[in-house]
Amino acid sequence: xxQVLFNIQRVFHTSNEEMNAIENxxxxxxxxxxxxxxxxxxxxxxxxxxxxxxxxxxxxxxxKEVCNDFFFENSLVGSVASFLTxxxxxxxxxxxxxxxxxxxxxxxxxxxTQKFPSLKTLANIILQExxxxxxxxxxxxxxxxxxxxxxxxxxxxxxxxxxxxxxxxASYLGITPETLSRYRAKFLL
Amino acid sequence: xxQVLFNIQRVFHTSNEEMNAIENxxxxxxxxxxxxxxxxxxxxxxxxxxxxxxxxxxxxxxxKEVCNDFFFENSLVGSVASFLTxxxxxxxxxxxxxxxxxxxxxxxxxxxTQKFPSLKTLANIILQExxxxxxxxxxxxxxxxxxxxxxxxxxxxxxxxxxxxxxxxASYLGITPETLSRYRAKFLL
DNA sequence: TCCTTTTCTTGATTTGGATCAAGTGCATTT
DNA sequence: AAATGCACTTGATCCAAATCAAGAAAAGGA
Numbered sequence: 001x002x003q004v005l006f007n008i009q010r011v012f013h014t015s016n017e018e019m020n021a022i023e024n025x026x027x028x029x030x031x032x033x034x035x036x037x038x039x040x041x042x043x044x045x046x047x048x049x050x051x052x053x054x055x056x057x058x059x060x061x062x063x064k065e066v067c068n069d070f071f072f073e074n075s076l077v078g079s080v081a082s083f084l085t086x087x088x089x090x091x092x093x094x095x096x097x098x099x100x101x102x103x104x105x106x107x108x109x110x111x112x113t114q115k116f117p118s119l120k121t122l123a124n125i126i127l128q129e130x131x132x133x134x135x136x137x138x139x140x141x142x143x144x145x146x147x148x149x150x151x152x153x154x155x156x157x158x159x160x161x162x163x164x165x166x167x168x169x170a171s172y173l174g175i176t177p178e179t180l181s182r183y184r185a186k187f188l189l
Numbered sequence: 190x191x192q193v194l195f196n197i198q199r200v201f202h203t204s205n206e207e208m209n210a211i212e213n214x215x216x217x218x219x220x221x222x223x224x225x226x227x228x229x230x231x232x233x234x235x236x237x238x239x240x241x242x243x244x245x246x247x248x249x250x251x252x253k254e255v256c257n258d259f260f261f262e263n264s265l266v267g268s269v270a271s272f273l274t275x276x277x278x279x280x281x282x283x284x285x286x287x288x289x290x291x292x293x294x295x296x297x298x299x300x301x302t303q304k305f306p307s308l309k310t311l312a313n314i315i316l317q318e319x320x321x322x323x324x325x326x327x328x329x330x331x332x333x334x335x336x337x338x339x340x341x342x343x344x345x346x347x348x349x350x351x352x353x354x355x356x357x358x359a360s361y362l363g364i365t366p367e368t369l370s371r372y373r374a375k376f377l378l
Numbered sequence: 379t380c381c382t383t384t385t386c387t388t389g390a391t392t393t394g395g396a397t398c399a400a401g402t403g404c405a406t407t408t
Numbered sequence: 409a410a411a412t413g414c415a416c417t418t419g420a421t422c423c424a425a426a427t428c429a430a431g432a433a434a435a436g437g438a
Binding site: 059061064066068079081084085090091124127128130131132135136137138141142143171 | 313326328
């Protein structure tokens with residue numbers, strides 16, 4: 001069984017019937033490095049779970065790309081805002097490494113949660129996690145210095161530095177690659 | 190009838206039965222200037238609609254307060270993340286001006302949306318707005334310079350400069366009061 | 379009202395990170 | 409193995425905003 005499904009069952013104790021229903025609507029998608037999952041102004045029609053690989057969420061601006069988030073195995077990927085409202089996305093999402101994704105169509109997700117109210121809990125938890133993540137990130141961008149953000153990221157998600165090109169990490173921290181390089185030197189990384 | 194209820198009905202065409210149900214569980218709360226609505230580490234047990242007044246959402250840090258958002262008439266106030274999960278909040282919310290709020294308990298909201306599925310649409314829209322707001326703010330904090338953020342805020346929400354003490358606005362923009370003061374002078378405000 | 383306190387402004391100085399500019403290391407291709 | 413192109417590092421300079429330091433102006437309180 002797919003890793004993600006296994007974890008869903010382990011955490012949410014979904015019934016066999018529910019698991020079957022989920023598996024029936026699920027699609028598998030492979031993405032090559034740098035391939036897009038979602039482009040700005042497109043509606044996010046499917047939500048994905050990452051089985052293997054890593055992705056990044058970013059904004060295009062006239063002069064640069066701004067990287068806003070990273071996704072790894074076992075996490076949800078997509079613009080929750082665009083998916084829920086079925087309106088054009090303001091963000092882009094692309095693969096950093098080769099990825100294997102499990103996809104769920106909007107209509108299928110709605111039908112599933114309609115049929116199995118208990119799955120709504122799962123949907124709600126996902127939503128809440130997004131909100132909490134956004135709240136924390138907003139706070140960090142306002143109250144922490146770039147150097148503090150670097151140290152926090154290093155402590156909380158050291159694997160990011162192993163798997164993600166540093167220019168994306170720099171963008172995520174809101175600094176230039178040069179500054180990130182200097183922080184790394186300073187902290188003997 | 191309360192302004193907020195009037196607007197809900199106008200936008201969502203809620204039935205009389207639904208409006209009565211809403212009014213029955215609704216409580217009114219008056220807050221004095223600087224009074225807290227929600228403190229860090231408390232669970233956000235009620236969600237409020239502002240009938241009159243203004244409020245701010247902020248974080249405490251060892252050396253300073255960081256203001257993250259403002260609320261005015263006709264908007265929802267509370268930590269959506271804490272309210273939905275019924276877990277301790279990481280933010281504080283307090284009145285800036287005298288406020289009149291309409292309160293809804295968590296259990297009442299759940300019961301209402303259970304009984305009237307159409308009200309879920311309303312709840313979902315509120316949630317989506319939060320997500321979109323957070324997404325945009327995150328993007329702005331990463332990609333815009335402080336001066337650009339100032340100009341955007343001035344254009345989109347000029348009333349903030351009229352009603353909110355400038356030190357809170359500075360904090361919201363992620364700058365010092367001195368810098369905000371200089372921007373204002375520069376743009377002849 | 380006057381007095382106190384807080385908030386906002388203005389000026390001088392400092393500083394952290396950006397920018398500009400080479401250079402180094404690594405992978406991919408030929 | 410040489411050549412080409414990226415990604416990253418390192419150094420020098422510059423600049424926007426922070427900090428430090430007085431004042432001026434508003435807001436509250438007696």
